[in-house]
Amino acid sequence: MRDVIEEACPLTEVIDHVAGKWSIGVLVAAAHGPVRFTELERAINGISRRMLTLTLRKLERDGLLCRTVYPTVPPKVEYTLTAMAQELHETLRSLTDWAERHRGNIAAAQKHYDAAERQ
Amino acid sequence: MRDVIEEACPLTEVIDHVAGKWSIGVLVAAAHGPVRFTELERAINGISRRMLTLTLRKLERDGLLCRTVYPTVPPKVEYTLTAMAQELHETLRSLTDWAERHRGNIAAAQKHYDAAERQ
């Protein structure tokens, strides 16, 4: 069998861009237009300021998020998905569909597996 | 804005199933038929026995992988994707496409971002 890592490489790259605990949340929250820092903080339940900042920086670095600073007082910063990220967001819909079709099966499989182990 | 976590939930679930460092590799390696433990170990470059085992168990628990033991000497174990996992594997193709279309842009964005930071 061929080296599978090389074959799967582009796939793992995508995953890495969104694999953080909060990346998907930001992606979804910013999908329908520009969002401000505090809006994100409220929309993404449980995220800390620190993690929000880190996630935003990472997504910005990857070219998925566009950061616009308005030099006002108090400061105002808006985050927008890039075209690339919009496309990704739509692509991810098929994954959501898969998840919704099979989440029941998965839960059942896990339950069954755990029951068998405990014996 | 609504609670985004809830909305993105099924999506993060899928990611979790595949987010391990090696899960995708196993998924791809097993996509074209049953594979044995040692085959996987060789196909997935750099994986340790420990991590291979852990990854296999996790995928099996999630109902993505089917484990068949042949009670021979020496032992022989085959891993096969379940129908659900096959479906997932095909769904992931669209992600691969996205990655291949944009990996250049992403690399450029990162380079640009890093250059701007270093000033």
Add this chain to the structure above:
DNA sequence: CTGCATCCAACGGGATACTG
């Protein structure tokens, strides 16, 4: 051949406090 057990290092991520 196919694992499991143990030890250990690195990293992600939470809590908290401070700032332009």
Add this chain to the structure above:
DNA sequence: CAGTATCCCGTTGGATGCAG
């Protein structure tokens, strides 16, 4: 408002050795 700085801990994953 939109961050940055520190500290700290749990989890992930690598290395190695043993076993059915």
